[in-house]
Amino acid sequence: MNWTGILSIYRYEMTRFFRTLLQSFVSPVLSTSLYFVVFGAAIGSRIEEVDGVDYGAFIVPGLIMLSVMTQSTTNASFGIYFPKFIGTIYELLSAPINFLEIVIGYVGAAATKALFIGLVILGTSSLFVDLHIAHPLAMILFLVLTCLSFALMGFIIGIWAGNFEQLQLVPLLIVTPLVFLGGSFYSISMLPPIWQKITLFNPVVYLISGFRWSFFGQSDVPVAISLAAIFGFTLLCLGVIWWIFRTGWRIRS
Template sequence: MNLYGMWAIYYSELSRMWRTLFQSIASPVISTSLYFIVFGAAIGARMEEIDGVSYGAFIIPGLIMLMLLNESISNASFGIYMPKFTGTLYEVLSAPVSPIEIVVGYVGAAATKSVLLGLLILITARLFVTYEIAHPVWMMSFLILTAVTFSLFGFIIGVWADGFEKLQIIPLMIVTPLAFLGGSFYSISMLPPVWQTITLFNPVVYLISGFRWSFYGQADVHIATSLAMTFVFLAICLTLVWWIFRTGYKLKP
């Protein structure tokens, strides 16, 4: 295994975060903090508790997950798209670096950035609301697993996209609406029965539900089901990445 080549890709991608500190770190933290101020402090103080948890604390897992999905996809898709756009990706593909090492380098850097952002937002949330983490190990496991899964998804989008506008289509038109409708700001048990059933077809529900369980020990969906659905999506993304390198889809002229 070419550890040096893998580290070079990982370090190069991670260093881009420090070169664009405001865009990569400050902007997501500030925008998420506004949610805490508006929904947590202002509106949350006037809302009833949900399953014994204050509304401001209840939305923390959903907001972190909302940010995590978008940032993981954005970091990974942009990271692989730019070398493809400039033509430097062909140098990477011709180097003595295997497809696994390339994926680990790009996806690992994107997931690392997303996890760091998630932890920063978690720390920032303490300034606005009081919360507890019932299962910290599970919380970190869900955070890392989700970041890796959606960084793989972003990698696929970056390979598929042939223009900057396509990098934003799926995050803005599909992922963000699914996150908002997946219980980020409410429990799906509050919905009418027919809508509860429909909502279960939204894959993001399982991510948010499992992540919220790690905080408060309560979830809309059983924790085992949430884990299973996450691993299913991870397996689908791994299969697609394998197929991309197997066929050279949009990687080779």
């Protein structure tokens, strides 16, 4: 393994993040505060509790998931698409580094950035609501796995995308709607019976439900299924990446 090479990619990507640290830090704090104002104050005044949890606290896991999923996807997709777009990818392809090592470098950096933002949102949230995390280790595990799996998916999108529109397409048209409809701001039990069934086809439901369980000890679907879902999704992304690695799809002619 070319660990120095992996570390170089990781460090290079993180430098970009730190160069815009203020922006990286301020934007999630601001958007979280806005969500609390809109959802917490406006809607929260009508819904006091969901399954015995204060509504303000109830939306925290969903808020974190919303940012973490979109951030890790866009960070990783942009990270690998940008060298393709400006041509600097020639260096990655001619270096003594294999595709797996390139993936570790880019996905690792994208996941780290998303994790950082997730923790910033958690910190900001604790200023607005009283938070107790029931299972901290499980919370971290869900958070890390979500960052990783969505960064893997983002990497695939970055390889696939032929232009900037395509780069935005999946996060905008698929990830964001799935997260919003995946119970970020409500419990599935609040939906009409038919939608309770339909919503189970949304994979994000399982992730948010599991993550919420780590906070409050209660969930819409069993935790084991949530864990299986996130592992399954990670494996699926790894499988696609392995295939790209084997065929050199869209990278090496």
